[in-house]
Each structure stands twice: as C-alpha cells, then as structure tokens.
Amino acid sequence: DIQMTQSPSSLSAPVGDRVTITCRTSQSITSHLNWYRQRPGKAPELLIYGASRLQSGVPSRFSGSGSGTDFTLTISSLQPEDFATYYCQQSYNTPITFGQGTRLEIK
C-alpha cells in the first residue's frame, strides 16, 4: 500500500494568513493526488484533484502543486470556514489511501 504522510499534523494561524500543508507519498504517484477539507461534524469536500486542478465551485484561494512524491496545498488567505482538517488522498493504485490529516486551528 502507498503510505501518505502529511505535515504538519496540526497548525494554528490567524484569518487572512497564507498556509501550506505538505503531503509526501512512499512511492511516486505522478499527479494522482487529491486534497479534501473536512469541517467539524461534516463530510469531506473535494478541493483539488490531479494535484493542481481546482474542483468546480471551490474558491481560488486554494491551490495545489507537486508531482512524484511531494505535494502541497496552499490557502492564500485563510477564511473562518477554512479552519478544518485537511486530507490528501492518492488514486495512483489500489488500495486508495488517505493521509492522516492536518488540523488547522484559529490563532
């Protein structure tokens, strides 16, 4: 199975800040990497697919980059609704696997 490692596991930042979350995979997955946001008590929502493609309806403050084994999710200006947990997910091969999550808290 492809192992997914996110960093940091948690961080705190104020509204308006720029933050970056990293996901590293145990083998190359080319660009088969997706990012999700999960607000407390809610289901995950797709933000980015194919490493850098913004899902329809997702605000442009979210962006993704990377290929191979190293990927990043950047939020350019944090909004109150962005304080949530973020997960990366690989779809290069089965089983589909998720990262352990990065919890983003208000500072």
Add this chain to the structure above:
Amino acid sequence: QLQLQESGPGLVKPSETLSLTCTVSGGSISSNDYYWGWIRQPPGKDLEWIGSIYHSGSTYYSSSLKSRVTISVDMSKNQFSLKLSSVTAADMAMYYCARHHNTPQWFDPWGQGTLVTVSS
C-alpha cells in the same frame, strides 16, 4: 445537485453483519463516468477507503477488508449498498458513501455519513 444519503442501523452486535444503503438523488447511478464508493472513519482516526462499485456491478475492494465486504447496486432504486460481515469493535466508525470519479479518481460529493457502533 447530486446528493447522497446513507441509511441503516446505527448499532450492530459483534460478529454480526453491518448493512448500509446509500440513496443517490439528483442524478443517475448509471452514469458511465463514475463508480460509487464507501469510505469509513473511526472516531478521531484516518479515512479508510472500503470499496467501490460501477453500475454494471463491477467492484473493487480494499485488500484489508476484501474477505468481509460486499458492495452491490440497485439501479431501479438508484441505490448502492455495503455489507461488512463479522464486525468487531474495530469496525465502529462513521461510514460515508460518495461518488467516485473514475479517471482521474476522486470522491465528490459525499453523503453526510452515518455512525455505526459495534456493541452487544
């Protein structure tokens, strides 16, 4: 707007079979571009993909759960279902159904989730 809704018992006894159904509204489960998947999340833990099904009935499962999982589809009801046999406390989790885009692969949207507790 496509919506998914999980339903089923919230409490299952150890060694019994967990059965959940996902009802799809606002779109057809027979779309050629999508699989339909189940993902679970134990309290405070990571997301785990369980398996996915195509409208033809073609399935693929997580290797760690494959021996206990069956996913089926009912196109007449626009539903798909999950059965997980011989449950233990380790199977207690929030269970989500989601549309599984095939190429590239991603999950969106998701149902709101249903919490399944395993206890006698």
